[in-house]
Amino acid sequence: MSVVYQRVALIGLGLIASSMFWAIKRGGLAEEVTGFARTPETRATAREIGLCDRVCDTVAGAVEGADLVVLCVPVGAMGSVAAEIAPHLKPGATVTDVGSVKRAVIDAVAPHLPDGVHFVPAHPLAGTEHSGPRSGFAELFDNRWCLLVPAEGTDIEAVANLRKLWEGMGANVDEMDPEHHDLVLAVTSHTPHLIAYTMVGVADDLGRVTDSEVIKYSAAGFRDFTRIAASDPTMWRDVFLSNKEATLEILGRFTEELFALQRAIRTGDGDHLHDYFSRTRAIRRGIIEAGQDVDAPNFGRGKAQV
Numbered sequence: 001m002s003v004v005y006q007r008v009a010l011i012g013l014g015l016i017a018s019s020m021f022w023a024i025k026r027g028g029l030a031e032e033v034t035g036f037a038r039t040p041e042t043r044a045t046a047r048e049i050g051l052c053d054r055v056c057d058t059v060a061g062a063v064e065g066a067d068l069v070v071l072c073v074p075v076g077a078m079g080s081v082a083a084e085i086a087p088h089l090k091p092g093a094t095v096t097d098v099g100s101v102k103r104a105v106i107d108a109v110a111p112h113l114p115d116g117v118h119f120v121p122a123h124p125l126a127g128t129e130h131s132g133p134r135s136g137f138a139e140l141f142d143n144r145w146c147l148l149v150p151a152e153g154t155d156i157e158a159v160a161n162l163r164k165l166w167e168g169m170g171a172n173v174d175e176m177d178p179e180h181h182d183l184v185l186a187v188t189s190h191t192p193h194l195i196a197y198t199m200v201g202v203a204d205d206l207g208r209v210t211d212s213e214v215i216k217y218s219a220a221g222f223r224d225f226t227r228i229a230a231s232d233p234t235m236w237r238d239v240f241l242s243n244k245e246a247t248l249e250i251l252g253r254f255t256e257e258l259f260a261l262q263r264a265i266r267t268g269d270g271d272h273l274h275d276y277f278s279r280t281r282a283i284r285r286g287i288i289e290a291g292q293d294v295d296a297p298n299f300g301r302g303k304a305q306v
């Protein structure tokens, strides 16, 4: 792999930024990666573990001279960080972000960026329930999707270079418009997270089943919920507040379906339950057949057995 950018600046040194740093280093994709974190503690940790070639005490120091600036902060902080970096951006630089929501981030960031700076929003569809500078690893983006969401008329070379960077970090890249992105992610990521949070909350609230029983006897499905529900509260608060409309639409559909299933259980309508579960099983099999299940043993190796 060859160098895509001379200098990349990572702002907000958590899971995604640290994974990007290790993946950029693995691929030899930048000559220098600078980093900025808000707190002295995070900067000290970054220096201790060798995260970034240069950790800066000011956002200006990290951004000055950078060809690519990546905003890796929670969605709700993107606008204020964009305002802070704006005066220090090199003319012709590209600014991107990794936020889980796109329309709200574009609206918050774009107005701050000076003319002559390219803005190419992005979203890697990869993560874990961990956060902070120690949580990243180079393989996080391997075989995962990264969605680019450039506005019409964005400089072609700026988009092509960012695509090259993500491909160099192991991702498959697609382009999408922001509204569609937010609806798709409300279905595939945001609402499922809310359901996981709720289910774990229900278990915690249920007096007749103790917390220690929940921990001891937790079956695979519920264990997955607890993993998801351990995700960063700030990140997910911001996701829901920023993708309100799409999440509320999907939640509305979800509750309708849930009520229908609840009724089928109450009335003993086994046909309804069986038909429903057959339909959902077909979706799972479709994902595996398409080779999209990154956790399945056959992922990326052609057709999986279903």
Ligand SMILES: NC(=O)c1ccc[n+]([C@@H]2O[C@H](COP(=O)([O-])OP(=O)(O)OC[C@H]3O[C@@H](n4cnc5c(N)ncnc54)[C@H](O)[C@@H]3O)[C@@H](O)[C@H]2O)c1
Pocket: 011, 012, 013, 014, 015, 016, 017, 037, 038, 039, 042, 072, 073, 074, 075, 077, 080, 081, 098, 099, 100, 101, 123, 124, 125, 126, 127, 128, 129, 130, 131, 132, 133, 232, 235, 239
């Ligand atoms: N975790 C995931 O699964 C995942 C996946 C894809 C995209 N994302 C997106 O990536 C972004 C970062 O998420 P993460 O998982 O790396 O979170 P993280 O909590 O690991 O890291 C975020 C970092 O930003 C810092 N920060 C917060 N507010 C800041 C501010 N105002 N100025 C400077 N730094 C600030 C935090 O201190 C933290 O170090 C979020 O926008 C999130 O939506 C997350």
Ligand SMILES: O=C(O)C(=O)C[C@]1(C(=O)O)C=C[C@@H](O)C=C1
Pocket: 099, 100, 124, 125, 126, 127, 128, 129, 188, 189, 190, 228
């Ligand atoms: O695997 C996980 O822990 C995740 O939740 C990652 C996940 C998701 O797949 O929903 C979470 C949020 C992102 O914006 C992208 C990826």
